[in-house]
Amino acid sequence: MLDSTLPLLSQGYAWLPDLTRKQGGGVVRTRLLGKPAVALRGPAAVAFFYDEAHVRRRTALPEPILSTLFGHGAVHTLDGEEHRRRKALFVSLLTDASGIARLAEHVAEEWERARKEWRTGSRLTLFDEVSLVLTRAVCAWTGVPTEPEEDVRLLARDLVAMVDGFATAGPRHWRARRARARQEERLAGLIEEIRRTDPSGGDTARPSTALRAVAAHRDADGHLLDARTAAVEILNVLRPTIAVTWFVVFGAHALHRKPELRAPLAEDRDGYARAFAHEVRRFYPFAPFVAGLAPQDVEWRGQRIAEGTMVLLDLYGQNHDPELWTDPYTFDPERFTGREPGRDELVPQGGGEVSGGHRCPGEDVTLAVLSTLLPRLARLDHRVPGQDLRIPLRRVPTLPRSGFVIEPV
Numbered sequence: 435m436l437d438s439t440l441p442l443l444s445q446g447y448a449w450l451p452d453l454t455r456k457q458g459g460g461v462v463r464t465r466l467l468g469k470p471a472v473a474l475r476g477p478a479a480v481a482f483f484y485d486e487a488h489v490r491r492r493t494a495l496p497e498p499i500l501s502t503l504f505g506h507g508a509v510h511t512l513d514g515e516e517h518r519r520r521k522a523l524f525v526s527l528l529t530d531a532s533g534i535a536r537l538a539e540h541v542a543e544e545w546e547r548a549r550k551e552w553r554t555g556s557r558l559t560l561f562d563e564v565s566l567v568l569t570r571a572v573c574a575w576t577g578v579p580t581e582p583e584e585d586v587r588l589l590a591r592d593l594v595a596m597v598d599g600f601a602t603a604g605p606r607h608w609r610a611r612r613a614r615a616r617q618e619e620r621l622a623g624l625i626e627e628i629r630r631t632d633p634s635g636g637d638t639a640r641p642s643t644a645l646r647a648v649a650a651h652r653d654a655d656g657h658l659l660d661a662r663t664a665a666v667e668i669l670n671v672l673r674p675t676i677a678v679t680w681f682v683v684f685g686a687h688a689l690h691r692k693p694e695l696r697a698p699l700a701e702d703r704d705g706y707a708r709a710f711a712h713e714v715r716r717f718y719p720f721a722p723f724v725a726g727l728a729p730q731d732v733e734w735r736g737q738r739i740a741e742g743t744m745v746l747l748d749l750y751g752q753n754h755d756p757e758l759w760t761d762p763y764t765f766d767p768e769r770f771t772g773r774e775p776g777r778d779e780l781v782p783q784g785g786g787e788v789s790g791g792h793r794c795p796g797e798d799v800t801l802a803v804l805s806t807l808l809p810r811l812a813r814l815d816h817r818v819p820g821q822d823l824r825i826p827l828r829r830v831p832t833l834p835r836s837g838f839v840i841e842p843v
């Protein structure tokens with residue numbers, strides 16, 4: 435069987451759906467990074483994939499992804515009790531409704547502040563503006579210093595670089611490594627400072643910020659995280675919050691392509707912005723798939739998956755599977771008006787349970803940020819000048835080539 439690493443790099447998001455089509459669905463077999471691999475999709479496959487008896491994470495993620503996107507020792511790489519204990523930290527920080535409402539307030543405030551600086555007729559790149567808005571907001575929310583301004587701008591650029599450079603071997607990748615090393619060092623320093631000024635290790639019954647909660651967190655063995663791992667985990671709150679910038683820009687793209695959606699989004703009645711946000715997450719390409727390793731011989735629908743096989747869950751493919759979605763390549767928020775998607779149906783951020791499994795704990799944050807910014811964008815008087823809005827599927831992660839330039843009027 436041919437190794438698919440090169441086709442993956444050259445075809446990007448189209449690689450796995452193409453392979454699935456060619457092999458006629460079911461369990462898709464290939465090789466990746468020199469290992470046998472299978473790819474699955476569909477709600478039943480999601481439940482199979484998130485069962486630890488079938489798929490484990492430790493050692494599944496290649497070093498280049500750890501040194502850019504997630505960080506060494508990150509929650510993404512843990513299994514069993516160790517994972518559940520670390521994950522509980524993220525779940526408590528990221529799914530508390532009043533905490534999320536506070537983040538949404540910071541986001542709205544920072545958007546207003548930025549908007550006041552946009553001059554009529556000037557051209558600005560929405561991607562850059564939103565990444566800065568979100569960096570300021572998430573710093574204020576997590577307790578990371580918001581001064582001096584140059585540090586916040588550098589952090590915004592570094593967080594973007596970490597997301598942008600994880601799936602390539604070129605200069606973007608090296609930029610991402612440097613960005614991660616720089617920010618891990620800086621944040622480890624902040625964690626050490628918190629612990630120095632509070633000899634209990636930052637322990638309080640209710641830590642006041644996410645930064646303090648991470649500083650005070652004890653793993654399954656009862657020890658505080660070493661400062662570098664703590665920095666990795668605070669970055670695992672900051673970086674993916676900034677990653678929502680990609681979805682905001684995709685939302686702007688959808689509005690531009692379908693101007694008739696602008697009025698309902700601007701009004702945001704009956705949860706329309708949330709339905710719109712779900713459709714942005716379904717329709718546009720972001721995380722292509724998630725991966726783990728079979729810890730023993732397992733069986734899926736009568737087919738054997740040998741121990742050590744890499745198991746991929748095709749997120750992008752599932753979100754465009756014609757068996758699950760009518761006209762999957764049509765952008766239509768009505769799919770989600772008046773209903774929430776099923777647990778394992780819409781999977782842009784993984785599937786299964788949040789607490790027990792590896793499902794993204796940041797879906798509420800993502801939806802809150804999108805529901806805050808997209809109606810404001812729909813209400814902003816602006817023009818979209820001629821530019822290259824193509825979204826290359828070969829590039830991971832991808833974006834409209836221009837970064838989406840707007841002209842406030």
Ligand code: HEM
Pocket residue numbers: 509510511521524528670671672674675677678679680681720721724725782783784785791792793794795796797799800
């Ligand atoms: C742009 C929006 C986002 C996308 C596309 C996204 C996507 C994902 C995906 C695909 C996973 C892996 C699921 C798996 O391994 O099975 C994940 C995990 C994770 N995400 Fe997100 N995410 C987003 C936003 C967020 C936000 C806003 C946060 C936090 C503020 C966050 C924090 C995490 C963490 C900590 C994990 C690791 C969970 C674990 O391994 O148990 N994500 N995300």
